[in-house]
Amino acid sequence: MRSGAGAARFRPLVRSGPVDADTTAGPPDPRPLVRAQVETLWGTDARGRLGHPAHHAVLAVPGGGAQLWAGGHIPDGLAARLAAVPLPDGAEPGEEPPDAVLRCRELLERELGAVELSCVPSHLVPAGVRAAGAPAPGGEAGQVVRYDDPGAGRLPLVRPEVWEPDEWRALLAGELGPWALAHHGGRVLALCFTPVASPYGAEAGVWTHPDARRRGWASAVTAAWASAFPDDRPLFYSTTRDNRSSRHVAARLGLPLLARLWKLSRPGRSGEHRERPWQA
Template sequence: MDDLVLLRHEMATLWGVDAYGRHEPAPDVAVAVARDGVTVRADVRLPAGVRARITADGTATDVLDRARRVLGAGATVTSGPSFLVEHATLPDTPGLLRSDAPVPPALVPARPVRWWQPGEWADLLAGALGPWAMLVADGHVRALCHTPRASGRYAEAGVWTHPDHRRRGYAGAVTAAWAVTARREYPVLFYSTSADNRASAGVARSLGLRPLGDIWQFRR
């Protein structure tokens, strides 16, 4: 499967339905740019004429410039690279826990309070929110990789590291462990980040993830 097709599937996964049946708000326009071309996803709420103008054929530069002009100067534009997780090896890191093993009782009260609601944490540990991997030390969660979005054969990595424990390789460890576990259910795994998140891009490089291209988002 070529990079552009994979990016189409990733966009459909990112702005699909989560485990609670909630739709992630899609951008007005999303443009995926790969080495082998460009593909555009225009929100159905846009007028048909606007969608037709934005999705017309053209180079990546043409399409991005057209989206800016059509949506107006007030549109917020963000972008970031996307990667394919092709290979995953379980790291030998003490304290790694995964969703395919029994959950230690001590993990229940280890919920990162500021970032997870009690009900969501319980659902995560029960496996209702998809595969996950986390690194736990001294009864506290240092880093977590879970499955915020999945659809059919595809799943997206969601990575969080406690602010006090960043730049220690924890994000890479939990992402690799998540990939080993998630691959049993989802053959195609994606990892994406924002253009200004250098630490996250560094995780992708350290794991040898395959770059697919960039996804641009336009929101009015």
């Protein structure tokens, strides 16, 4: 596993659950990478609290010790009660919310009202994906290009309707971070870009044209995106439990499951993360 440039800068956590004391056996401890992703998506304040007001708490359940972050806006007494909730042990994360998540939701709703519960299966994009690439796409012919390929930003591409004109121009100019796309005849088949990044890591964002789905293009551009990164910060691929297409991409690339991030959020704001200008 790669480690990010900011690995030594982590602030204290609100709470960490038990882990196997034998650190010489088994897979590497996933908790530093989970902390890197939380820091990238939402940031933390000097107390180790979540830096985004949309989320009351996040409980990360990896295969080796759960971690809990309370929101920076949460009253101290409530944050202390959340921290006292027993966390899951080192068992592999399951599809259903653990008791700790349900207990935290109960505590939050008692004081703050309705809470939206959501789950983000988070995958690590390992170094091997950069080298090996993705399975060869089938069906429609096309070409995969990266943002750092000569002339990539000047390709005569038809802007996907989901992108605003100014954002699309900034993307192609490299102002929004690394990207990779597949195109054919000026039409964008699939795109992987960088919706959020920090010195701790970066997230993959993937869009596929409805007519080009299930042909391997999302996997191809995700691998190309990873190979385009100018440094070795950790790269993450997150999805939702209900997004079968996105989960299929993770499976096709063989991305290891890092953790399930259980978010307890303000209603209607569960998908929000920090907005940051791209910095190489």
